[in-house]
Amino acid sequence: MKPRDIFIKACNEIAVPFLEKGFKSSKNGQCLKRISRDKDLTFKIWFRSSVYNTSCSVTIYPLITITSKSLKKWVQEESINVNNDGLVYHNHIGYLSPINEYKSWNLAGLSYTISVKAIIDLLEKYACPIFDLFENRQTAIDFITQHGCCFNQYTKDSLRALPYMLRYGEKEQAENYFNHYIHLNKCRNRFLKAYSQLEKNEVIDCGLDKCFVILAYNQKLEIK
Structure with a gap:
């Protein structure tokens, strides 16, 4: 078989247990999609x-x-300077699990069966619980308020869910999430400096967090 055919074959085999969980397959099996019960989340x-x-x-x-x-x-209507595709969360399965790296699996030869099984197991154990959490908006908001995006003991926190928290949570909840990230990542001084620069209309440098720091500042979230 050609490499492309092996890849597509693996995608479709991995899909099988998730089709039973309500996912639908598209793009030759390369994408599995499920709509939330409230029809808002994908x-x-x-x-x-x-x-x-x-x-x-x-x-x-x-x-x-x-x-x-x-x-x-909402993001488009408010002209908020973050992603405009309604992104709530994304990650590689390696960063949701003990693997803790952007790992690839080999599907060639004898590795095929082992890799397919490993990916299914990881997705069922570490990805599906995150999807299930977001099925209830209030449960997801309460969790993120307390734990940030640390959805399990292996997942690192991030500010990816800040637009989601600002849109659907109370301001205090979004603020708690923001500060949870700040203290966990020991970036309080860096963010305070960025706030000060924003007050003076200066350019800030916060790496990948830049757009979220600007969003937090514009939404008047306090750094505690």
Whole structure:
């Protein structure tokens, strides 16, 4: 089989247990999608590969994404300087699990069966509980207020859910989430400096957090 055919075959085999959980397959099995009960959220499991695949090495990278239709509309209407696709959360399965890296699995030869099973197990154990959490908006907001995006003992916190918290939670809850991240990552002084620079209309440098710091500042979230 050609590397592309092996990759597609694996995607469709991985999909089987998730089709039973209400996911639908698209893009030749490369994307699994489920709509939340309230019809607002889209839960996706999707698979990337590599243009450098050979008969001896066929890579697969599993990722998850949660997006919200109403959040996308709000972000666009408010002209908020973050993603405009309603992104609530996304990550690679490696960063949701003890693997703790952007890992790829090899689907070539004898590795095929082992890799397919490992990916299914990881998605069921670490991705599905996150999807289930977001099925109830209030439960998700309460969790993020207290724990940030640390959805299990292996997941690192991030500010990806800040637009979601600002849109659907109380200001105090969004503020608690923001400060949970600040203290966990020991970036209070850096963020305070950024706030001071924003007051003076100066350019800030907060790396990947830049757009979220600007959003927090504009929404008058206090750094505690």
